[in-house]
Amino acid sequence: xxxxxxxxxxxxxxxxxxxTLYGCGGGGGDGGGTPTVSGVASSGAPMxxxxxxxxxxxxxxxxxxxxxxxxxxxxxxxxxxxPYMLRAGTLYSICNGPGTANINPLTHLMVxxxxxxxxxxxxxxxxxxxxxxxMGTIFGNMSTARQxxxxxxxxxxxxxxxxxxxxxxxxxxIGQGMDRMFDDVKMSIDASGxxxxxxxxxxxxGTAVYSGAMGNMSGGTxxxxxxxxxxxxxxxxxxxxSLVKMQVTGTQQQQFTATGINTPVTWSVxxxxxxxxxxxxxxxxxxxxxGMFLVKATSIADPTKSATATVQMxxxxxxx
Numbered sequence: 603x604x605x606x607x608x609x610x611x612x613x614x615x616x617x618x619x620x621x622t623l624y625g626c627g628g629g630g631g632d633g634g635g636t637p638t639v640s641g642v643a644s645s646g647a648p649m650x651x652x653x654x655x656x657x658x659x660x661x662x663x664x665x666x667x668x669x670x671x672x673x674x675x676x677x678x679x680x681x682x683x684x685p686y687m688l689r690a691g692t693l694y695s696i697c698n699g700p701g702t703a704n705i706n707p708l709t710h711l712m713v714x715x716x717x718x719x720x721x722x723x724x725x726x727x728x729x730x731x732x733x734x735x736x737m738g739t740i741f742g743n744m745s746t747a748r749q750x751x752x753x754x755x756x757x758x759x760x761x762x763x764x765x766x767x768x769x770x771x772x773x774x775x776i777g778q779g780m781d782r783m784f785d786d787v788k789m790s791i792d793a794s795g796x797x798x799x800x801x802x803x804x805x806x807x808g809t810a811v812y813s814g815a816m817g818n819m820s821g822g823t824x825x826x827x828x829x830x831x832x833x834x835x836x837x838x839x840x841x842x843x844s845l846v847k848m849q850v851t852g853t854q855q856q857q858f859t860a861t862g863i864n865t866p867v868t869w870s871v872x873x874x875x876x877x878x879x880x881x882x883x884x885x886x887x888x889x890x891x892x893g894m895f896l897v898k899a900t901s902i903a904d905p906t907k908s909a910t911a912t913v914q915m916x917x918x919x920x921x922x
Contacts, residue, residue, distance in 0.1 A: 626701030626771060637700035640676035642774035643690035644706050645912070646785040647844070648673030653690040653705065658734035659683040672776060685741040687713075687729055691845070692791070692894040692914045694725065695770055698741050706780070707789040708751060708769035711797065711819060715750055716743035718817030721795030722892045725816075726916070744770075750819040757827045758787070758811060786830060787811050788910055790873035793891030797822070798873065802898070802910045803835045838864035839909040841899050846886075846913045854888040858911060864901035872896035872910065888915055 626639065643649040650670040655677050656663050664682075668675045668690060679686065679700060688695045688703055693710040697703035717740050719725040728736070748768060752759065759765040762783040764772070774781055789799045795816035801809045806828045814822025839862045848854040858879070860867045869879045871886075876895030879886040886897055892915050901907040 626697040626699055626703050637679050638676050639679050639686055639688070639697050639700055639703050640674070641688075641695070641702050641704040641770075642673040642706075642776075643668050643675055643693070643704070644673040644774055644776065644781050644784060645691070645693065646781065646788070648776050649690050649693075649705070651690070653677075653688060655679070655682075655689075656687050656729055656732055657682040658685055658732060658737045660732050660734070673774065683734065685737050687732060687737060689729060691847075691912075692722065692916075694729070696737075696741055696744060697770070702771045702773075704770055704772070704774055706769055706774070707784060707799075708780070711789075711816070712744060712747040712751055712769065713740065714816045715747040715819045716740045719795070720815070720817050721793065722791055722816075722894070723793075726892065747819070754819050754822055754824065755812065757824065758783070761827055761829055782830065788872075788896055788912075789894070790876065790896045791816055791894045792873055792875050793889065793893050794875075796874065800872065801828070802896075802908065803837065805906055807906065807908050837901075837907045837909045838862045839867060839899055839901060839907060841897070841909050841911040844911050846911065848888050848913065848915050850888075850890055850892060850915055854915075856886045856888070856913070858884040858886055858897060858899070860884065860899040860909070864904055864907040865899075866902050867899040867908075868902055870898050870900065872898050877913065886913070888913060892916060 643653055650668050652665045653668050653675040654663055654665050666675050666677055684699045686697045688705055690705045693705050694713045695703050695705040695709035696713050764780045786803045787799050788802045791797050797814055797816050799812040801807050810825035812824055839860050842859050846856045869881050869884045871877055871879050873895040877888045895913040897911045899909050
């Protein structure tokens with residue numbers, strides 16, 4: 603027991619040193635000296651649309667296209683001041699210079715923990731008008747945030763074989779490792795900054811994995827962790843659209859539809875205070891609050907089969 607404790611302590615010290623020194627993955631050039639920040643934006647399936655970057659000097663926001671098949675993106679950061687804060691959809695990441703900076707649910711939680719940001723509104727406001735000194739402090743706290751993540755969610759990360767990897771710098775392969783985990787475990791954040799992670803696939807669908815305040819991973823509570831099946835489960839349900847982006851401006855509605863072998867379905871909103879949906883028709887009404895919310899379609903014939911769609915609520919002109 604003593605040997606294991608010492609080994610764990612040594613590992614954490616080394617993790618802090620490595621993450622503090624590098625922050626972003628190696629590389630960051632095109633062979634001709636152009637400094638780049640690149641990575642993969644994913645939350646299970648690869649994200650699409652645009653990725654965005656703000657530097658510490660509050661220069662105009664940069665944008666670049668995300669490859670819809672792989673989730674890959676890249677920024678030329680020539681003339682920009684590090685650290686850089688990145689976002690795609692509702693998710694954030696951070697980098698201290700050229701290199702790899704993925705964007706996914708765990709990078710988001712790490713940035714929120716390092717700041718700390720109490721809710722999505724405070725996080726979005728900082729991104730819109732960043733302070734260089736504070737951004738440097740956030741990046742300096744990322745090694746600690748990484749420790750909080752690995753200690754709090756150790757059992758979940760172990761289940762998917764990613765206990766020792768850094769969500770920001772690890773090579774992301776769609777459908778494998780960490781991305782496979784994002785397929786099975788979805789995250790939602792309500793307007794007050796309450797984070798919920800739950801299984802959405804297989805026999806564990808609907809089971810809580812983690813809950814806690816957005817800016818305090820150490821204070822969060824782990825739920826039940828199950829061993830993922832060798833073959834990813836198939837729900838037989840496809841929700842259209844799978845991702846909806848709205849502005850918090852009055853009443854917002856979206857019609858969801860479900861197709862597949864396990865339809866018809868019953869509709870529900872997974873996230874607390876995440877709006878309402880007609881259980882039969884799938885007509886969703888969004889809340890008057892920023893956040894990331896999950897809508898669920900559950901098979902009537904086989905309640906173990908379900909699928910989820912994500913609703914992203916932004917405000918102030920920022921389409922999250």
